[in-house]
Amino acid sequence: MKPAVFDYVRVNSLDEAIEALARYEGEAKVLAGGQSLVPLMNFRLSRPGVLVDINDLAEMAGVRDLGHALAIGSMTRHQQLVNNDFIRERLPILPRVASYIGHWAIRNRGTLGGSVAHADPAAELPALLTALQATIVMRSPRGERRLLAERFFLGYYSTRLDWDEIITEIEIPFPASSPGFYEVARRAGDFALVGALAERGTSGGFVTWFGLGGRPERMALPAWTAHEEERRQLLRELAGKLDLPSEEEYKRTIAVSVAGRAMADAEGGN
Amino acid sequence: MAVEQRIGLTLWVNGKEHLLEASPRWSLADVLRHQIGLTGTHVGCEQGVCGACTVLLDGQPTRSCLMFAIQAQGHEITTVEGVTPTEGLSPLQQSFQSHHALQCGFCTPGILLTAEALLADNPTADEEEIRAALSGNLCRCTGYQFIVDAVLAAREQRRDA
Numbered sequence: 001m002k003p004a005v006f007d008y009v010r011v012n013s014l015d016e017a018i019e020a021l022a023r024y025e026g027e028a029k030v031l032a033g034g035q036s037l038v039p040l041m042n043f044r045l046s047r048p049g050v051l052v053d054i055n056d057l058a059e060m061a062g063v064r065d066l067g068h069a070l071a072i073g074s075m076t077r078h079q080q081l082v083n084n085d086f087i088r089e090r091l092p093i094l095p096r097v098a099s100y101i102g103h104w105a106i107r108n109r110g111t112l113g114g115s116v117a118h119a120d121p122a123a124e125l126p127a128l129l130t131a132l133q134a135t136i137v138m139r140s141p142r143g144e145r146r147l148l149a150e151r152f153f154l155g156y157y158s159t160r161l162d163w164d165e166i167i168t169e170i171e172i173p174f175p176a177s178s179p180g181f182y183e184v185a186r187r188a189g190d191f192a193l194v195g196a197l198a199e200r201g202t203s204g205g206f207v208t209w210f211g212l213g214g215r216p217e218r219m220a221l222p223a224w225t226a227h228e229e230e231r232r233q234l235l236r237e238l239a240g241k242l243d244l245p246s247e248e249e250y251k252r253t254i255a256v257s258v259a260g261r262a263m264a265d266a267e268g269g270n
Numbered sequence: 271m272a273v274e275q276r277i278g279l280t281l282w283v284n285g286k287e288h289l290l291e292a293s294p295r296w297s298l299a300d301v302l303r304h305q306i307g308l309t310g311t312h313v314g315c316e317q318g319v320c321g322a323c324t325v326l327l328d329g330q331p332t333r334s335c336l337m338f339a340i341q342a343q344g345h346e347i348t349t350v351e352g353v354t355p356t357e358g359l360s361p362l363q364q365s366f367q368s369h370h371a372l373q374c375g376f377c378t379p380g381i382l383l384t385a386e387a388l389l390a391d392n393p394t395a396d397e398e399e400i401r402a403a404l405s406g407n408l409c410r411c412t413g414y415q416f417i418v419d420a421v422l423a424a425r426e427q428r429r430d431a
């Protein structure tokens with residue numbers, strides 16, 4: 001199908017974008033990479049009256065080193081996350097995880113900010129940001145607002161982003177040790193059926209699952225063990241606490257295996 | 271409710287400038303096909319999954335069904351017509367023919383463009399890298415082995431050239 005009629009506004013600055021969203025009072029949507037919004041519009045599941053195209057905002061793409069964290073512009077494309085030498089060196093888990101998003105052509109267009117705003121429960125980046133306790137930075141006519149990822153994501157495709165807010169940047173703190181990652185998908189490039197990130201702490205650690213329920217969940221692991229059976233038992237208990245709709249019940253077993261592999265990956269075992 | 275408008279656009283396609291009028295809601299794929307007449311760009315799913323509409327935007331594979339034509343202003347667009355010589359076939363196309371890497375040909379333009387971009391980007395791409403790059407292009411008839419064989423052979427040929 002084809003999208004419904006809309007007015008198109010191409011902006012040259014963040015201020016202009018914020019002003020445009022305010023002017024159309026909730027009728028307008030931001031157009032970033034279009035890799036989630038345009039399919040919805042093509043099927044008329046979304047019919048925004050106005051699109052505010054922010055693709056010319058070069059100042060919203062790129063990376064800054066804050067010392068304790070990387071600040072990455074919301075218009076940074078997924079493939080730029082994969083290719084950027086600085087990110088590869090300073091935060092190697094980010095390019096690794098981003099390389100699992102869709103296909104090359106999708107990554108060439110899709111953006112970090114778009115993935116965060118869209119909040120697909122099976123998306124890789126929201127999960128990584130939750131695991132690493134990243135901060136989402138937003139701007140609106142009221143000024144700047146900052147929220148931790150775990151507060152920002154609410155559930156299925158829903159976040160705390162207000163209709164007149166634009167995500168400008170994401171601050172990702174450097175983890176103490178590199179987390180492990182694993183996901184299962186039915187075909188290369190598909191959204192994950194289930195995925196997990198595992199971070200090793202001083203005694204226990206954390207597991208962040210995605211593709212399960214409405215949003216990524218970061219859960220504390222009481223102990224970290226390399227013993228296969230004990231590990232499965234711990235993960236089974238943890239997965240038992242996940243609040244899942246009945247049609248996703250079958251994923252609990254997959255979640256245990258996936259998290260086990262993410263833990264092995266964190267140990268350098270994969 | 272917005273009223274449909276036509277907006278004047280300038281698009282650079284295959285090294286040529288095109289002046290046209292389009293509605294903002296028209297996809298780049300539809301404008302290439304219906305306004306410019308470049309029907310080598312195919313439209314399958316209109317949701318980014320099949321890859322039939324893949325074109326190069328400033329040299330990088332991009333879904334033309336997920337981009338509005340109005341957004342493509344200021345960029346260089348390459349379609350399958352742009353990688354086809356006026357006479358005969360390109361070496362990659364030749365390799366597709368000799369390896370039987372197509373049947374109905376619906377997927378072929380998107381696959382050729384993705385493979386051209388891959389070999390330009392990474393002339394030593396190995397089989398695994400070729401498969402990863404082509405994972406976003408579905409083929410419903412040929413099977414992927416012949417397609418991968420054709421790209422591998424074209425890579426070898428480029429290396430020798």
Ligand SMILES: Cc1cc2nc3c(=O)[nH]c(=O)nc-3n(C[C@H](O)[C@H](O)[C@H](O)COP(=O)(O)OP(=O)(O)OC[C@H]3O[C@@H](n4cnc5c(N)ncnc54)[C@H](O)[C@@H]3O)c2cc1C
Binds near residue numbers: 101189318
């Ligand atoms: C075939 C296919 C496969 C895919 N596979 C995966 C996958 O495996 N994993 C995965 O994670 N994703 C996948 N995606 C989705 C992809 O990652 C998208 O890029 C991403 O979800 C949205 O980013 P975008 O820049 O394209 O946003 P858009 O589509 O432009 O926008 C999405 C939403 O976010 C809003 N928005 C965008 N940017 C901002 C901003 N800066 N501030 C406020 N609001 C904003 C828009 O208004 C819209 O509501 C896939 C997509 C396709 C088509």
Ligand code: FES
Binds near residue numbers: 323
């Ligand atoms: S038509 Fe664009 S990806 Fe299928």
Ligand code: FES
Binds near residue numbers: 371372375377409412
């Ligand atoms: S040759 Fe028919 S879809 Fe690929």
